[in-house]
Amino acid sequence: MNETSEAQSSRIRRDSSHNTSSDRTRVFVIDDHPAIREALATTINSKVDMRLVGESGSATQALRQMERNAPDVVIVDISLDDAHGLDLVEEIRDRFPSVRIIVFSMYDESVYAERAIRAGASGYIMKSEPTQNVVNAVKAVSEGDVYLSRRMSSRILSKVIRQQDYQLGSATEKLTDREMTVFQKLGEGYSVREIAAQLDLSRKTIETYRRRAKEKLGFETVAELLQYAVQWAYGREEEGSANGQ
Structure with a gap:
């Protein structure tokens, strides 16, 4: 009886571990700066509900790896040597419709955030923001939400409400x-x-x-x-x- 109970307990622990692993959000990072990829990898892997499944410094290599690794969320730099981030966002959206995309860029959100959303991204974060915001963005987009700063969300919402163009100062x-x-x-x-x-x-x-x-x-x-x-x-x-x- 005890042996049976121990076997059942062991099986339950294994099943629980498997379910926990499968429930973790699978994240892929595309950025041509190794230090940024390393920082994001460390942050993501430190979270119990996330894990890094791949990283790449080029768009071409990233798309090949994503075929094998099947991420849930992709973090994309907007400026890569072999592709522009917005083009890559569109290609990821077309090839992997279920994948959620976050643009992580040095460029001010007033220049690119709305463009990124139109291209198919679910979030936009500037690299000047705290790394914790990346974690918050991954959680938000994996649940089907759009992640933008409060300022940018307000601007886009105002544009929709007014039904007219507005100037972003650029x-x-x-x-x-x-x-x-x-x-x-x-x-x-x-x-x-x-x-x-x-x-x-x-x-x-x-x-x-x-x-x-x-x-x-x-x-x-x-x-x-x-x-x-x-x-x-x-x-x-x-x-x-x-x-x-």
Whole structure:
């Protein structure tokens, strides 16, 4: 009788352990900075209800690994060497419809948060925020909620209520997602040829997006656009550095 009870208890413990493991939220991290991937991995694995199932510094490698690891939530940096974060968000959404996506970026939420949500993300966090906010975001999106800062949630809600456009205090709001991608990469020092290769588009197409961005932002020449793009990108790098990123 005792042996039977012990066997049953052992089986119950094994079943309980299995259920606990299967109930944990499976998280995958995509970021081209190893230190950030390591910090997120440590934070996620320290939580009893989460576990890291993979990490990658490139979009191409990440998509291959996600086929095998089947994450519940993916944390995506918006600026990768082989893809733009918004393009990657759309591809993940199309290939893995059940996966929830959180964009984790150095870029201010006023520039990219709404774009990220439109692309298919369920949350947006700036890298200047505490790591605990990433945990909060994973919990929120895994339960089907959208995670944004209170400020950004209020702005988006106000836009819906008023049924009219509002300004986010940035001229770049005039740009479409693709124009914004090209503008950002120009500011980061990439050539038209390099951007075309990264986005798998023709050079002529990239030049068209560059021309549209130039016109929408009110510049007469490409040189003026490039100067502004560099200043824009550098300003956000400075913001990230000031916040310890």
